[in-house]
Amino acid sequence: QKEVEQDPGPLSVPEGAIVSLNCTYSNSAFQYFMWYRQYSRKGPELLMYTYSSGNKEDGRFTAQVDKSSKYISLFIRDSQPSDSATYLCAMSGHYGGSQGNLIFGKGTKLSVKP
Amino acid sequence: DGGITQSPKYLFRKEGQNVTLSCEQNLNHDAMYWYRQDPGQGLRLIYYSQIVNDFQKGDIAEGYSVSREKKESFPLTVTSAQKNPTAFYLCASSIGDRGRTDTGELFFGEGSRLTVL
Numbered sequence: 001q002k003e004v005e006q007d008p009g010p011l012s013v014p015e016g017a018i019v020s021l022n023c024t025y026s027n028s029a030f031q032y033f034m035w036y037r038q039y040s041r042k043g044p045e046l047l048m049y050t051y052s053s054g055n056k057e058d059g060r061f062t063a064q065v066d067k068s069s070k071y072i073s074l075f076i077r078d079s080q081p082s083d084s085a086t087y088l089c090a091m092s093g094h095y096g097g098s099q100g101n102l103i104f105g106k107g108t109k110l111s112v113k114p
Numbered sequence: 115d116g117g118i119t120q121s122p123k124y125l126f127r128k129e130g131q132n133v134t135l136s137c138e139q140n141l142n143h144d145a146m147y148w149y150r151q152d153p154g155q156g157l158r159l160i161y162y163s164q165i166v167n168d169f170q171k172g173d174i175a176e177g178y179s180v181s182r183e184k185k186e187s188f189p190l191t192v193t194s195a196q197k198n199p200t201a202f203y204l205c206a207s208s209i210g211d212r213g214r215t216d217t218g219e220l221f222f223g224e225g226s227r228l229t230v231l
Contacts, residue, residue: 008154032218043118043204043222044157088156092218102218106156 003027006089006105015114019076021087023105026070029093030103033065035074036088038107044088048074079112086110116141120205120223127192127199127230135190135226137205144210146188147220150174151202160203163188164210192228200230 006023013019021035031052036044048063050056050072056063062075072091076083089105118139127133139146148160159172163182177196182188192199206220 006156034218036220041225041227043206043224044220045222046219049219102159102220104157106154 004089004091004103004105007108008106010109010111012111012113013079015079015081015112017079017112019079019083019110019112021074021076021089021108021110023072023089023091024070025072025091025103027091027093027103028067028070030091032092033063033072034090034102035061035063036090036104038086038088040085047087081112081114084111118205118207118221118223120203120226122226123224125226125228127228129230130194132191132193133228135192135203135205135228137188137190137223138186139188139205139207139221140186141207141221142185143207143221144185145208146182147206147208148172148178148180148188148190149204149206151204151225157204160190199228202227 004023004025033050035048037047038044048061050063050065053065053067060077064073086107086109088107090102092102121136145164147162149157150160151157158174160174160178161169161172161180163169166182166185169180169182177193179191203226205223208220
């Protein structure tokens with residue numbers, strides 16, 4: 001079993017839909033969870049950051065972590081065509097990523113149709 | 115504006131040639147990284163450096179080399195020993211572990227796409 005599993009999609013939704021993106025993981029030591037957004041031919045950028053379990057909301061985006069199920073989610077409300085991108089989950093067991101131990105999912109490609 | 119600059123954006127190489135990808139950052143970050151991204155594979159860590167004049171191998175270091183002579187610069191050389199070098203290469207940086215202020219957030223450059231002919 002891979003450390004981090006993420007459905008690669010592609011996922012296509014109409015504008016205004018609620019989008020749910022998910023990752024599962026196997027390493028119970030992971031405590032720091034992130035979602036990165038990557039537009040085509042660009043580098044990823046951090047979208048959401050969560051420590052341990054719980055929810056975090058930022059505008060139309062909500063990140064959820066369920067450590068008991070080893071499952072994290074990113075919800076996008078009122079999705080817009082500008083949300084079309086690849087979304088990568090990432091996680092680490094160590095505070096601070098400079099140990100090089102940030103583990104990425106393979107990314108889910110999302111397309112929001114006008 | 116602070117950020118990470120990668121060059122060149124596109125690079126073509128003949129088999130058997132070494133190529134060097136440039137990565138410069140002006141964010142005053144201690145840690146720098148090189149990732150490789152292939153379709154359906156996600157990001158895989160090649161090398162990382164936590165401090166000047168020191169670096170560690172990542173998961174797929176074979177066929178690659180790096181140097182860290184300056185805080186701002188972390189060039190990656192793709193050698194002829196790398197069996198399948200065609201890929202999208204991403205350089206990133208983070209604050210580092212000083213003062214435990216590092217949340218682990220990585221700041222990425224725009225990437226370099228290498229194609230071997």
